Amino acid sequence: DVKVTQSSRYLVKRTGEKVFLECVQDMDHENMFWYRQDPGLGLRLIYFSYDVKMKEKGDIPEGYSVSREKKERFSLILESASTNQTSMYLCASSLLSSRTNEKLFFGSGTQLSVL
Amino acid sequence: GESVGLHLPTLSVQEGDNSIINCAYSNSASDYFIWYKQESGKGPQFIIDIRSNMDKRQGQRVTVLLNKTVKHLSLQIAATQPGDSAVYFCAENAGGTSYGKLTFGQGTILTVHP
Numbered sequence: 207d208v209k210v211t212q213s214s215r216y217l218v219k220r221t222g223e224k225v226f227l228e229c230v231q232d233m234d235h236e237n238m239f240w241y242r243q244d245p246g247l248g249l250r251l252i253y254f255s256y257d258v259k260m261k262e263k264g265d266i267p268e269g270y271s272v273s274r275e276k277k278e279r280f281s282l283i284l285e286s287a288s289t290n291q292t293s294m295y296l297c298a299s300s301l302l303s304s305r306t307n308e309k310l311f312f313g314s315g316t317q318l319s320v321l
Numbered sequence: 322g323e324s325v326g327l328h329l330p331t332l333s334v335q336e337g338d339n340s341i342i343n344c345a346y347s348n349s350a351s352d353y354f355i356w357y358k359q360e361s362g363k364g365p366q367f368i369i370d371i372r373s374n375m376d377k378r379q380g381q382r383v384t385v386l387l388n389k390t391v392k393h394l395s396l397q398i399a400a401t402q403p404g405d406s407a408v409y410f411c412a413e414n415a416g417g418t419s420y421g422k423l424t425f426g427q428g429t430i431l432t433v434h435p
Contacts, residue, residue, distance in 0.1 A: 249425040296364055308353055312364030
């Protein structure tokens, strides 16, 4: 089975701090994604990456950046955390986007609170 | 922009009943649809998917129906069990060079009463 591991289940940070959320997948997937999940808003795409060192903005990239130095690891960075970034963050991966393998595999999420 | 939406935010059923969760989509270019189940404290888990060249697909106790004419997607769960209680999300992929990006609906909370 595919395993997507997020390094922290819960995280509490202060406004203005630089925050790193780490995600690792063990199935050699090309694509990796960061979503945030808020009540009533569903999952919204922040950034995604389709290859090492490649990144693309999603629907809500403002205030975030990402890093993908190795295929298995995709990091989400909050340069200067703000209270409106308090949310559940979900990492996901998928095989190269062929027409037969599009489903995403998700990690368990990181609940980030910014005080 | 176009988005996926749900008709009902909550659904309560009795154990053993059949459940139907609905989803409306507006992007006519979407050619792949997927349902996820999310239990409390966990990430979304894949349930079933369907491509736009199909109108029905069945899995174990679940069926997805796609009506492209009215841009409607539904998930049917047969003989619903307490373990089915969760939030259910539909999602769509607009195809092309989207690199597998999925756009998610808001979610429906399914509660199954024993």
